[in-house]
């Protein structure tokens with residue numbers, strides 16, 4: 001097995017991050033932002049080992065090349081890095097502190113999920129461009145569960161016109177009710193379970209594609225990765241309605257009876273650290289998540305910018321900006337997250353008119369801001385669609 005380029009750094013100076021769905025949109029923006037903020041904030045001898053996941057080797061290769069081009073640009077142009085390192089700053093030193101490897105996982109294919117987890121926990125990982133080969137991953141400090149699908153087929157123009165006339169552009173672009181959902185597609189049992197599907201006496205329940213890509217796939221992946229996540233102190237993070245409920249409530253005394261078996265497995269018996277779960281959303285970001293013709297895409301893009309200029313706090317619009325909340329959660333130190341009771345909150349990326357972004361508490365239906373519905377109602381009255389000027393809360397979670 002090869003000795004990785006970060007082997008010379010002390011263990012606490014190595015920072016391992018897994019990022020799913022990293023080849024486009026918010027995932028790619030998150031990879032870029034983590035690189036930038038890691039270099040800007042962590043010690044000059046620390047190393048970032050970023051493991052973006054995609055659905056194919058060629059997408060992994062393209063993602064790595066794109067992230068590496070971003071890294072080079074940051075290292076060469078960032079004034080912040082230059083002033084931190086002093087007048088003898090060498091961009092190559094910054095570049096040599098970031099290592100990008102990749103694995104492939106399809107969240108709608110259980111064999112692929114178990115295979116990827118097995119590779120990470122028991123096997124080795126490489127960089128498909130050939131720079132780093134067959135290295136063992138000792139732990140994951142952070143897993144960012146970002147991949148997902150929208151499951152929409154298009155727009156209902158009549159509903160759009162009605163909503164626009166009733167509530168105006170900002171609300172329409174934040175809480176749209178006019179996206180048409182695709183008919184619920186269920187997954188091919190053979191693809192999910194392999195040849196063993198044919199031998200089962202009772203067929204397993206059917207799984208819908210959107211549910212599997214957005215919730216169940218990550219649920220299984222996080223469980224299988226517990227041996228790596230329980231070695232460190234950090235956290236898997238993700239978004240979506242069902243996940244909101246799973247993550248925000250998993251530590252409540254009444255839920256622990258049900259949730260504790262999820263966190264225990266023979267592989268984690270000797271690892272007392274339970275990973276923390278944090279929730280984030282990127283705000284509204286223009287990405288290929290919503291399939292649109294190019295003409296409609298540009299109209300949508302312009303409408304999102306207009307919504308921001310008219311005062312919406314939830315429109316970062318650009319993927320790199322949308323990645324603010326997730327990157328902050330990934331790199332924040334544990335004490336400051338604990339002080340904010342951050343596990344009880346869904347964090348969103350809030351943007352000012354000029355595009356300055358910051359993490360903000362977002363409201364979750366039935367949970368409020370921190371699980372206190374009364375407070376949520378009171379704040380809701382004063383904040384919707386509130387300004388984005390300081391570290392605090394903003395009403396509603398944008399519907400995407």
Ligand SMILES: NC(=O)c1ccc[n+]([C@@H]2O[C@H](COP(=O)([O-])OP(=O)(O)OC[C@H]3O[C@@H](n4cnc5c(N)ncnc54)[C@H](OP(=O)(O)O)[C@@H]3O)[C@@H](O)[C@H]2O)c1
Nearest residue numbers: 021024025026055106107108146147148284285287289400
């Ligand atoms: N855009 C927004 O405004 C917005 C707002 C709130 C939340 N989000 C969430 O942010 C996440 C990223 O979305 P995005 O807007 O960046 O869209 P995107 O550009 O379409 O990115 C989605 C990513 O997920 C991957 N993916 C899809 N299905 C997968 C599967 N079965 N297995 C593994 N990977 C899969 C895609 O890979 P392929 O390229 O191979 O398809 C892609 O990398 C999603 O979970 C989305 O729900 C987005």
